[in-house]
Amino acid sequence: MIVGMKRLTILFAVWIGIVIAALPLLVTPAAPTAFTARAEGEVYAVAETSEVWFYKTENEDDKLFCIPKTYYVKVIARGERFSFCEYLRDITPYKKVSGYCLTDSLTFVDFVPQRPFLYREVTVQYVLPGASLGNGSFAGKEESFVYYGTRYEDGQLYFYVGKNGEFDYIPAEEEITFELNTDYLPEPETPATGSKNTGGLSAVQIVLITLAAVAVLVVAVFVAHGKKSAPPENFEP
Secondary structure (H helix, E strand, C coil), X not given: CHHHHHHHHHHHHHHHHHHXXXXXXXXXXXXXXXXXXXXXXXXXXXXXXXXXXXXXXXXXXXXXXXXXCCCEEEEEECCCCEEEEEECCCECXXXXXXXXXXXXXXXXXXXXXXXXXXXXXXXXXXXXXXXXXXXXXXXXXXXXXXXXXXXXXXXXXXXXXXXXXXXXXXXXXXCCCCCCCCCCCCCCCCCCCCCCCCCCXXXXXXXHHXXXXXXXHHXXXXXXXXXXXXXXXXXXX
């Protein structure tokens, strides 16, 4: 009886040892999630499409320009319908503008983007006064203007631009090209080295479990064969 208990204890110890040895491989740590914390008091929202309007007032008739696609506005006050926002910073020759965006048109993020605004200048020459959508203040000039965004009116493309604190529209023949932001898109998960991290067991893990089961079976067979049968009660040597 004592010998049998010892053999069972050895069998149990072998099984526990195999499980402990395989545990680090059976439990695959999840890949760390990359994120950037948002600075205290700063909220940004991205224009995922080219149809996010920047308005002068909380009125959709007071539209100024469409924010460049994949660039951001700094949200000063988030409202149910309109949010009060800022675009660009006061860095010569650029000048910050304040206005409103439809809250539902924005995609809010929980980080501070590295390049939230598109800093771009355009140079266009005007000959005919009144050719601009606005007040025509830039007509007849060939200079560089700070570009804010675009607007189509009656089939004509206009750039909303500024210079020395003055703002107006200038007609354009085609959209400008610029590099798109992608930092607001979710980053693909990177699996841990040496594992597929698919949520199931890998081939290596399955093999280890199989070997562990076989080892236990072999030990059990060995113990069964090595066990002596008890002599019958009426046995006489």
